[in-house]
Amino acid sequence: MKGRLQKIKRETDVITWRYSLVFLIVIVLLGTGFLYAAKAHFSAMNYSMKNERLQKEIEELENNQRKLKLKKEIASSPSEVEKAARRLGFRQMSPQDIQVLSKAKSVNNNSSEELSREAVRRQKDGQSAEEKQIKYAKTGDLKE
Amino acid sequence: MPASIRKKDFRQETFVRFLLIVALFTIWLGIIGIRLVYLQISQHEFFKERAISQRRDKVRKRMMRGTIYDRxxxxxxxxxKARSLFLNPQEIENPFIAAEILASVFKFKKEEILKELLKAKQEGKRFFWVGRKIEEEQAKRISETLQREAQAKGLSVIKEQITGFYWQEDQKRVYPLGSLAANVIGFSNIDDVGQAGIELSQESNLRGAVVRxxxxxxxxxxxxxxxxxxKEPPKDVYLTISASIQHRVEEALKEGVEKAKAKSGIAIVIEPKTGEILAMANYPSFDPNFYSRFSSELFSNRAIQNVFAPGSTFKVVSYGAALDRGLIAPDEVVDCGNGVIQIADRKFKDTHCRKSFQDSIVVSSNIAAIRAAQRLGEDxxxxxxxxxxFGEQTGIELPAESTGILSQKERWSSASLASIAIGYEIGVTALQMALVFATVANDGVMMKPRIVKEIRYSEGTYRKMEPEARKVLEEQTASVLRKMLYQVVLRGTGRLADPDGYTAAGKTGTAWKYDEKLKKYNSEKYVSSFIGFAPVQKPAAVVAVVLDEPRTERRNGGDVAAPIFRxxxxxxxxxxxxxxxxxxVAEEKIETSNTDFSEVPRVAVQDSDRKTDEKRRRKRED
Incomplete structure (x- = not known):
């Protein structure tokens, strides 16, 4: 009896095995997908937090920059500079300290003149109200 | 009962039981499903908002107010950045201890703070300011001291926070140069709203919006x-003011006002070619960092808000207008009778008779100026x-500018023309008068005064303020006037205004102050001024100095204001x-009235030392 039983060959269901394999692959894929998504999620969270920390740091640095700028402005205020200069033996600049080497023409003056000329030209071109007023002024017939 | 039937019954019973359990599960799941559908579909918005509010919070923050810069x-x-401390009186466990701690840290009076705290608690208030706009380092120190004191006195401190005590982020306005140009810059109040000066006029540009x-x-x-x-970030405002020049002007003005024992003083520096204000000083002034410690009278910018009778400086207008119409010539001799002329019911006296118009302005003759105006007529x-x-605002970008006082021509009395010609019956601001001289310095072209140079946006772009001009006098008229005014400084009433190394032109003014109580001019109180420009040939700066009620023995404009100008x-x-x-200029002996500056040849400047020394000696002798 025992020997007869031993001769029985179990049949394997190939379809079941195939299904199981597909099922396993799907499970592994899904699992991997979930793991990847979780990793991406936590990584995004982590980066967001780092980003926030950096933002805060930028704000703090800007704030510090403002404070330093304020200190610089206070330290270099004209009255402070004057005090320091006098302490070091400097004296107030006088006209005699200026040596004119060539025909003197300051850059500032030129640009100012140009501005002035430009403004007058614009005024003339534009037939503005001021022009009319001046016309009235010349004829002694100003009316407001 | 046969065994097979019993077995069948048992199986059936088991199956029924199984079905029952399945049914129960199905019902249970169904109920859950219905509930989920209800919660997730019908109540979707409500729970979504609740979920968001649990993990999201809203912070309201004010952007930093824009910065004001000099040129x-x-x-x-x-x-x-600063911090403010407030209390929630309802959360304060022991107001007595809280008051004790606050009194020791903030140097408050314990009784007063306790009284206010108890009152707030009783009234159900949930907000009570303790300290506002405390600088960060100081706030940190205060916070640590408060925690120590609170722990020592038994108040509950959780995560470095005392129950009922809250710190709020804030910002503080600081004026690093203190009182420098305070009347121009103005100040902003505790809520960061501009109250005076540029802070007020440029409020829309400077104000930082509240962002969520x-x-x-x-x-x-x-x-x-x-x-x-x-939201659009605030902008930065760049002024035409130069901090360095402003400092020098303020120092000179302060010294001059104190020396003249005057009530107050004003000084303005304008670049005539552009109309840019390089300095605008008031003395006495205030420190905007601690504005609450000063009288509000000091906050006004007197250079544009105070109206005064200009006196003799106004003669420039009379001469200028008559010259422009070709009604007078500089060398024409003025007939002033025996030194007194009567117009309507008023007598105008003068000690300088039979002089040319050129010489009349040098000695500041009243009758010559009246004669010039008379030739023009009222119209x-x-x-x-x-x-x-005159009679209108200059349009400078500062608040509360006065128009001055100029009566309508129809309201003029018979003597008004003569009075106005010598600077009475008219009210002007120092800026208006400075602009008259700037016009003369700029070949008769009046530039609109500007104090805001440009507005800069956060992204780096900027809006530049364009100069505006109008021609008031002919170029030739302005040139003749400059020469006449040069003589005033060289040999007239403005000799003390003559700066070393430079030629200068200008006019002195000494006017009686109008007394509101007496309803007439008070001969005891003066407004002394000097307005001029330098160098004469190519004026680079116009300076106006006005002193209110100088009390020294010599208190004419030429004595007290001219040295400040210099x-x-x-x-x-x-x-x-x-x-x-x-x-x-000295090399060519320019002191004659017919000098033509354009023909002056250039010489080596090394000679200037000798000339200047001579001039200094001459001044000392004077």
Whole structure:
């Protein structure tokens, strides 16, 4: 009896095995997908937090920059500079300290003149109200 | 009962039971499903909002107020981060201990703070300011001291926070240069709203909007995402003022006002070619960092808000108008009778008779100025007054500018023309008068005064303020006037205004003050002024100095205001890189009235030392 039983060959269901394999692959894929998504999620969270920390740091640095700028402005205020200069033996600049080497023409003056000329030209071109007023002024017939 | 039937019954019973359990499960799941559908579909919005509110919070934040800079980019007013402390009286466990701690840290009177705290608690208030705009380092120190004191006295402190005590982020306005240009810059109040000066006039540009920031937090309360509401950031304002020149002008004015024992003083420096204000000083002034400690009378910018009778400085307008119409010539001799002329019911006296118009302005003759105006007539003179901008605002970017006082021509009395010609019956601001001289210095072209140079946006772009001009006098008229005014400084009433190294032109003014109580001019109180420009040939700066009620023995404009003008010019012209011209002009003996500046040849400047020394000696002798 025992020997007869031993001769029985179990049949394997190939379809079941195939299904199981597909099922396993799907499970592994899904699992991997979930793991990847979780990793991406936590990584995004982590980066967001780092980003926030950096933002805060930028704000703090800007704030510090403002404070330093304020200190610089206070330290270099004209009255402070004057005090320091006098302490070091400097004296107030006088006209005699200026040596004119060539025909003197300051850059500032030129640009100012140009501005002035430009403004007058614009005024003339534009037939503005001021022009009319001046016309009235010349004829002694100003009316407001 | 046969065994097979019993077995069948048992199986059936088991199956029924199984079905029952399945049915129960199905019903249970169905109920859950229905509930989920209800919660997730019908109540979707409500729970979504609740979920968001659990992990998101909203922070309201005010952007930093814009900075005010001078023309070279030096910060005159800026905001820094600060913190404010407030209490929730309802959360304060023991007001007595809280008051004790606050009194010791903030140096308050314990009884007063306790009284206010108890009152707030009783009234159900949930907000009570303790300290506002405390600088960060100081706030940190205070916070630590408060915690120590609170722990020692038994108040509950959780996560470094005392129950009922809250710190709020804030900002503080700081004026790094203190009182420098305080009347121009103005100040902003505790709520960061501009109250005076540029702070007020440029409020719309400087004000930082309140922005909302949404923060998302994880289960541990850590912020992992934030979203900021988009709003236009505040702009920075660049002024035409030069901090360095302003400092020098303020120093000179302070010294001059104290020396003259005057009530107050004003000084303005204008670049005539552009109309840019380089300095505008008031003395006495205030420190905007501690504005609450000063009288509000000091806050006004008297250079544009105070109206005064200009006196003799106004004669420039009378001469200028008559010259422009070709009604007078500089060398024409003025007949002033025996030194007294009567117009309507008023007598105008003069000690300088039978002089040319040129010499009359040198000695500041009243009758000559009246004669010049009379030739124009009321209509003509009035039209020039309007063309010079009297009776209207100059349009400078500062608040509360006065128009001055100029009566309608129809309301003039028979003597008004004569009075106005010598600077009475008219009210002007120092800026209006400075502009008259700037017009003469700028070949008859009046530039609109500007104090805001440009507005800069956060993204780096900027809006530049364009100059505006109008022609008031002919170029030739302005040139003749400059020469006449040069003589005033060289040999007339303004000799003390003559700066070393430079030629200068200008006019003195000494006017009686109008007394509101007496309803007439008070001969005891003066407004002394000197307004002029330098160098004469190519004016680079116009300086107006006005002193209110000088009380020294010699208190004419030429005695008290002219030396201030001189000191200012001597200091600012080298800074503006203007080469000295006195030696060049002196070489050609320019003291005659017919001098043509354009023909003056250039000579070596090394000679200037000798000339200047001679001049100094002459001044000392004077």
């Amino acid at each position: 070279s980019g030096r910060a005159l007013a800026m905001s820094v 920031k949404w923060q998302e937090r994880d289960r541990l309360g850590r912020v992992f995402d934030s979203e900021m509401e988009e 003509g003179f009035y039209s020039y007054l309007r063309a010079f901008g 000191r200012i010019m001597e200091q600012i012209l080298p800074e503006l890189q203007i080469p000295p011209d006195e030696a060049l």
